[in-house]
Amino acid sequence: MAGFRLIELAKPFLPLLPEVEVPYEKIGFDDKVVYTIIAALIYLFGQFPLAGVSKEASGVLDPLYFLRSVFAAEPKTLLEFGVFPVVSSALIMQVLAGLKLIKVNFKIRQDRELFQTCTKLFALLQYLVLANVFIFSGYYGTDLSVVQITALNVQLVVAGFFVTLLVEVIDKGYGFASGAMAITTVTISTNFVADVFGVGQFPVDNEGHTEPQGAFINLIQSLRASHKTWTGAIVGAFNRDYLPNLTTAFLVLALAASICFLTNFRLELPIRSTRTRGVNNVYPIRLFYVGSLSVLFAYVILFYIHVGAFVLVQLIAHNNPSSIIYKVVGGYASHNNLLYVPQFPLSLLTPPKSFVECITRQPLTPLFFTTFLVITGIWFAGLWQQISGSSARDISEQFKEQGITLTGRREQGVTKELDKIVPVAATTGAIVLGLLVACGELLGLKGKGASIIVGVSGGFALLELITAEYQQSGGQSALAQVLGAPSGGI
C-alpha cells in the first residue's frame, strides 16, 4: 500500500457520518415491502417547493429539464438534483476502482468501509457544489440575501443528505435490493401516472381557463368544456406542448412495451450438474446484461457535461451572446419562460423538444446524440460486466461451487465459453438500449423516454429479486394474501 490513497481522505469523517445499522435479524418479506414503499413515499413527499426562492420570475431557467426525470429530480423543490449525486458517485467511484485508478482492496473490511464512506462523501459534496452553482447562477432569483442563500444551501444539502440515508435504509437490507433504483422506479411511475391521469389544474391562458396536468383527463375535460369544439379538443389533447399530451403518453407506452419485450431476450445455456447425472437445466444470459445501468451512466456523463456548460455559460459569461464562451460552448435560449434550451454546439448533446424541431433546427443532433449514447453505453457495459462480480470468471466460479457445468464442456472450458458470450451480451444490450433511448428522445419526449426505459428495466431488475425473495420466504406473506393471489410468476 505504498503512496497516497484517495479513500484515506474519508478517514476523518468516518466517525461523523451517520450510518444506518445493518439489521440484526433477517427482515421479513412484508416488512421489506413496507420499508421500501415508505422510503420511496417519503422521497416523493420531499418534492416540496424550496423556501426562500425569490418571488419575481428569474431570467435564469431550468437548463437540465431533459435530464431530470431520469434522476427523479423536480425543479425548484427540495429534490432539485434528485438521486443524481448518489447514483453518479456510486457509478463513478466503482468505475474508478474497477479501472484501478483508486486503490482499494475490497477484501479488507476497513477498505470497504472507507470506500463506502468515500462514495457517500462524494455524493454529499456534489449536492453542496450543485446547490451553490444553481444559487449563484441566479436560478433561484437574482440579488438573494445572505439569509436566503444560507436557507437554500441548508435545505438542498440536508435534503440530499436524507436522500442518501433513505437509499441506505433500502440498501442495507430493510428494503428490496437497490435504494436508488427503487426510488427512481417509484418516482418515474408516479410521474407517468401524473402525466396521464393527473388532475392538478394549471392556468393556460389569460381568460382564467385551466387545463389539467394529465393528458387523458385533459381530453375528457376538453370534450366537456363549453369553450372548445370537439375537434379542437382532440387536436389540443394530442398536441399541446405546455403540459403532457396524449402523443407523448402513447410514445412512452410504446417504449415501455418494447422494453418489456426486449428484456426477455435471453440466451439459454444448457447446464448440467456434475454431481448427479441427468439433472439438466438452463442458465439464462440476458441481452440486457447490465440492465439500465448503461443508460444511467450515459446520463450521468450528460449531466456533468450540461452542468459544466451551465457553469461556464451562466456563471462566468452570464449567458451573454457576445462573449467568447457563449460562442464556443453555446448559450441558452428561453422557451415559454420555463426552460433554458441549449444552443449550438451544446445542442448537439441535447435532445430536441419535438421531432419537427429536431429536423428543422438541430439536424446534426440525432447523429451526435445517438453516437454519444451508444459509445458511452458500449464502454460502460464492457467495463461493468467485468468489474461488477458477474463476469464470465465469476459465473464459472459460482458454477464450480454449485457443482454445475455447461453441457458438453469440461469444467475448465466454462470460463472460456462464457467469455465469448457475456461481454457480447452486455455490449449488444447497451447498444440496443442506447438506440431505444435515442429514438424516444429524438421524438421529443424531453427525458420521459429515457426515464421510462430506466424505470421499466429497473422495475424488472427489482421484480426479479422480489419474486425470488418471495419464493424464498415460502410465500408466507400477509400482504400477498390480502392482495389475493401472488401476482409475480414471471
Add this chain to the structure above:
Amino acid sequence: MAKSNNQIEKLAEAPVEFVKDGTAFIQKCKKPSNRDFLQIVRAVGIGFVAVGIIGYAIKLVHIPIRYLIV
C-alpha cells in the same frame, strides 16, 4: 486490464465483427412468445400503475399545501 485494452483494440479494428457478433447473439436469443409477452406486459403494467397511483396520492397532498403557503 490487458483484456479491456484488447477489447478496445478489437473495437477499433473490427467494428464489423462486433456488429456481427451482436446480431448473431440477438438471433440466437430466445424471444418471449406472444402469450408470455402479454402476460409480462400485464403484470408490469399493473404493478407500474399501482405504484404510480400510490405515489400520485402522496403528491396530491402537496397541492393543498402549496395552495396554502404560496
Add this chain to the structure above:
Amino acid sequence: MSTPTPPGGQRTLQKRRQAQSVKEKQQKQTPASTRQAGFGGSSNSVLKLYTDEANGLRVDPLVVLFLAVGFIFSVVALHVVAKVTGKLF
C-alpha cells in the same frame, strides 16, 4: 497432455494444476468491486451502494424515516413563517 515437466516444477500433472490454480487465485487477489470480493454490493444490473456497516454514528432506520419527514415539515414551517412575517427573506 504431453507438456514436459518444467525444471523444479511439480512432478505430477494434478499437482501442477493445483499450483496453477493457486497462481490464478493470487492473480485476482484484488477484486474490482465489493461483489467480486464476495460481500454483496452492486451486481450486473442492480446498483447497490451502501451495504457494509462502517463504524460511524449508528442510526436506526426508523429514526431516519422519522427525521426525514420531520425535515420536510420543518421546510413547510419555514414557508409558513416566511408567509406570516412576510420579511424573513
